[in-house]
Amino acid sequence: VSGDNTVTVFAAASLQSTFTTLAEDFEAANPGMEVTLSFAGSSDLATQLSAGAPADVFASAATATMDRLVQEGLIDGTPVDFASNTLMIAVPPGNPADVAGFGDLADPSTRVVLCAPQVPCGAAAVQAQQAAGITVNAVSEESSVTDVLGKVRSGEADAGLVYVTDVLAAGDAVEGIDFDESDQAVTTYPVAAMTDGNVEAARDFLDLVTGPEGQRLLSAAGFAAP
Amino acid sequence: MSLVADVQVASRGLHVQLTVERGETVAILGPNGAGKSTLLAVLAGLLRPDGGSATLGDTVLFGDRVWLPPYDRGVSLLAQEPLLFPHLSVLDNVAFGPRSRGEGRAAARAEALRWLQEVEAEEFADRRPSELSGGQAQRVAVARALATHPQLLLLDEPMAALDIAVTPAMRRTLRRVLTGRSAIIVTHNVLDALMLADRTIIVQAGEVVEMGSTREVLERPRSAFGAGLAGLNLVIGTSVGGGLVTVEGLRLSALAEQPLPEGQEAAAVFSPRAVSVFVEAPSGSPRNVVPVTVSDLDQRGELVSVRAGHLSADITAAAAADLDLVPGMRVFFVVKSTEIALYAR
Amino acid sequence: MSLVADVQVASRGLHVQLTVERGETVAILGPNGAGKSTLLAVLAGLLRPDGGSATLGDTVLFGDRVWLPPYDRGVSLLAQEPLLFPHLSVLDNVAFGPRSRGEGRAAARAEALRWLQEVEAEEFADRRPSELSGGQAQRVAVARALATHPQLLLLDEPMAALDIAVTPAMRRTLRRVLTGRSAIIVTHNVLDALMLADRTIIVQAGEVVEMGSTREVLERPRSAFGAGLAGLNLVIGTSVGGGLVTVEGLRLSALAEQPLPEGQEAAAVFSPRAVSVFVEAPSGSPRNVVPVTVSDLDQRGELVSVRAGHLSADITAAAAADLDLVPGMRVFFVVKSTEIALYAR
């Protein structure tokens, strides 16, 4: 699909800063090669790919979406898990509702925002609740983690469950609070080359992502190993 | 081009047959709502008739399953409202027809200017229609209709909004441009009909009630409306020996112009000036004496028009004062037989 | 209510002062574009004047930093176009004024129906305005304006689209409702002015050129337009002993109505019927002989109107035929001195 000297990478929105740097590194290491990046929610990207979007690499934030593409025969070889992300409680600066741990999220007077169970971060939130044995009465179940973060950042919500990487990326705009059950709620990120794409260049890019440089950048952004 | 038309619009009760000879101008007169504008709209192609047919020269305007669109008819309509295009200057309004005919911009404008001069409106050439007075707009609309050189020109009350100072000039302009051109002009003004039209048709309630040369219609009206137009009194009835009798039993003695068999529908016509007014029934030589109730008095210059129902008498102001006439008074209208024209309807 | 107004609209060159006494009807006549509609629009409050002032009774309509909105003026305007509200039935159009005055729906409708009857349009009560003919719409608009019982009624050419059969009835209706009501009526029709107005104003190019009782203006016109309206010939010049002389040097001998000092601006007025036409200059007793060129011939009934510049002569058709008159011919207009009225301008 792409020309011989370009690599088109479709990546989950949460990978934006890491992959932007990786793309620059890739272009530096492979003179004459150009990386085109497209970021969006994993399932948006998957829909586009099903419809024939011209990509060489797909990095998803959810195993389920990647599996869908595998079934459709769009993926070359087997996807590789290259990172994982864990949930963290995000609260507005100053923590106005005094949230100290996961248990406080069950307090009906605390306004908590979660991802909807249908999306990866929501699925993880369900797992975390099960592990902690509590039920959070969310005031909203968002369809993407960005929207959860947005509600917390604006002070609209007292707390939200987001990924560690989101808390890190948001800098001072939110405060993060670790909780024990977070290791029960891990999301794995798979990456793969596309059948129709420039497979050779895609492989090179995959190597960069799974290689030491990629792993270093990912871990700096808060991702854990897969 | 000669027009032969039979126009039917059932929803407005219109059923009119008329012809316009090549080069002839026909005036249509009639009361408000008679169907005059409707007739023109059908001929121009703006309204689809329910039936009938019309041909202009060799062209079928409409008829059995045929309906020619307005722009192919060669018929130009000056509607009752000026309807100048608000987004075009006065000059471009008039140039619109010539340009639609395919003329270049400069030629069309030059022609438009000539027509504006004809109607004494060239000074408004650069204005927008919204900046014209009512009469000015009307004159521009006339120029616009004339500039299309139509095969058949339809004019709906072209002089209605004109002032008395331009009316004669416009009438002369129209007379000049209507000469040798087939045209129909709707008007409420007898003078327009007299001066512009070869033939006059009177339409009433959607039907033709009179038709003939303008002079004939005005001098020998067969309808109340025609008589009113001509300022004449009209009495309709059945002919009897030496006169006519109405359904109400009123008997008028009069001389028939042509021998008139008894029992035929007839019209008696006489001028209001031939009518004398008496407070008591006069005796003497046999005359027509009609008892009436005064409904209205109208002073016109030195004459007073005494109206009683659909009859009227013109007498001098002095006589009116002497008789002490007031509306509601019962008086007698008296007419000499020799003053009455009697003819078949 | 009496109106005292001084209206200035610089952009249309209008500067008119006029008064309307309590209960008086004033007719305004004048050429197209003279500013008649503009004047009414200012009085009704639809156009802001550049200067001047107006008071109606005790109410200041506009003036120094005052400007009363239209709905508070008690002034009702019947505009040149009927402008019936398209979304309301004819009845509701007429009922609009009474309802705005605060009347209930039923009472307003009843009143509306009465006014529709007055203008002979009650049969259209349930129609939409778009289903009316031009003249029908005009009558409904008159009813609508009358139904508001205004302090001052402004009528802009209320009879323009009316047929000859309803015109007299409408004129009678107007005469009845205008009696005792302050009103201004714009018209191009002398008969309207004569029959409806107590006083007549002639406006030309934005200025009042004549003002006086209607009869006076028509019988003693001081402006060319006024003379044209009255069907009279007007010659303007400077008085000399026993007559007047124009700037072109034409000298007319005439008898002054009142002693007239020499050198004053004067007007000589005579009827076209008093003018004889000669092909060669007649010799004999001293008379007024004016050499002219025939510009136009108009037949009206048995008379022919011979026009030459701004003068005209009415002669019989037989005489015209004898003289073999055609436009362009040089002839002599002859008038007896006793037929000419001479007065100061």
Added chain:
Amino acid sequence: MLPLAAIISQVNWAEFLSLITSDSSVAALGLSLRTSMISTVLCVVFGVPMALVLARTDFPGQKLLRALVLLPLVLPPVVGGIALLYTFGRQGLLGTSLEVLGIDIAFSTTAVVIAQTFVALPFLVLSLEGAIRSAGNRYEAVAATLGARPGTVLRRITLPLVLPGLISGMVLSFARALGEFGATLTFAGSLEGVTRTLPLEIYLQRETDPDAAVALSLVLVVVAVLVVGLAHRSRAPGGGAL
């Protein structure tokens, strides 16, 4: 029209009924209809005066005002949602004062209505302004000379004359409110029965059950077509020809 055919061709007709009658679908449809209707009413309440001001008055800042009214049209809905958060949110410009009054908009159906009204208002204002402008003011002038005060003129002349424009403005606003997604998501959140309108439900279903998403989209389309069709049928027959 092809895109509609495309959607229809993708519908899983066998399960269509069960897909669109699930609890969450019905809740979302009900919420959408309710909020869209309220928003349309609010658009009329706020939009009619705005349209009148824009069409009938003439003041220096008018051009700017018109541009501002158009703002929500050009703002990507998500940005609109952010702007609303900054305005009505707990830490927003008005939020603090609202909180003092005990009004809490966040995550409530009220927030949905606000978001929908915000994006739909320009549609009503613009349609109506255009209609008022092209109606001209001749009839209003006549009405004033017949003694009608401005309120009466507005009620009995202006509004009836521009009714077709008002109705199409309302249809447009309703349609826009019904389809509103981004601003609602950002500003109001997404909770079943409270803030999750049909478009949000569609978006969410897409993640797990594309068949359901397609079926719901079709429901949305049908509702919109019905509303538009009904609105146009209720129009009074218009003027005439010459």
Added chain:
Amino acid sequence: MLPLAAIISQVNWAEFLSLITSDSSVAALGLSLRTSMISTVLCVVFGVPMALVLARTDFPGQKLLRALVLLPLVLPPVVGGIALLYTFGRQGLLGTSLEVLGIDIAFSTTAVVIAQTFVALPFLVLSLEGAIRSAGNRYEAVAATLGARPGTVLRRITLPLVLPGLISGMVLSFARALGEFGATLTFAGSLEGVTRTLPLEIYLQRETDPDAAVALSLVLVVVAVLVVGLAHRSRAPGGGAL
């Protein structure tokens, strides 16, 4: 107008210039302006005939046609994008035939233009239809009796008369195209310089750099306000009073 104030209050003015002059921002703005203009032209090309048909003809399926034209208004943009994918995508209704012709639309700048045209078209059609309806057909009838054929009438009478309506329709379409987000993302993807328009860039920046997102939103607003302002200035002075 408060939401605008809210946005402005959130702008990080110190870094404003650097935020909006980054390569990706400039590329996105340029792409947005280019595609929106092309879309507006396409809306005129397709919309004017549609508006004429809706306003001037009368046939049984007309109500349905109008509803279908309105469709993209009510369709949440994301669903619209899906519908477009089903239509023009490689596996879509037309996609296969297009592929045979060697045309690949999805995920190209062409796709952006299609998405924008799809969502913006109803705005033009509706504004224009309203204008044509309220202009009535009296002047057109007069023009026909003066010998003008339908083409001439359209060009010299109808279109000039409804020019204000056409212009406001174009402004609306342009604004809508400029703000288009959901359908573009779904149908065209988000490739810098190719399909990533300003709203997509704003969305993306929000993930990582909310300051940049706010600054770019303000740019979008300013562009829209300018376009609207200019369009209204170019309007010819309208009719008159009585």
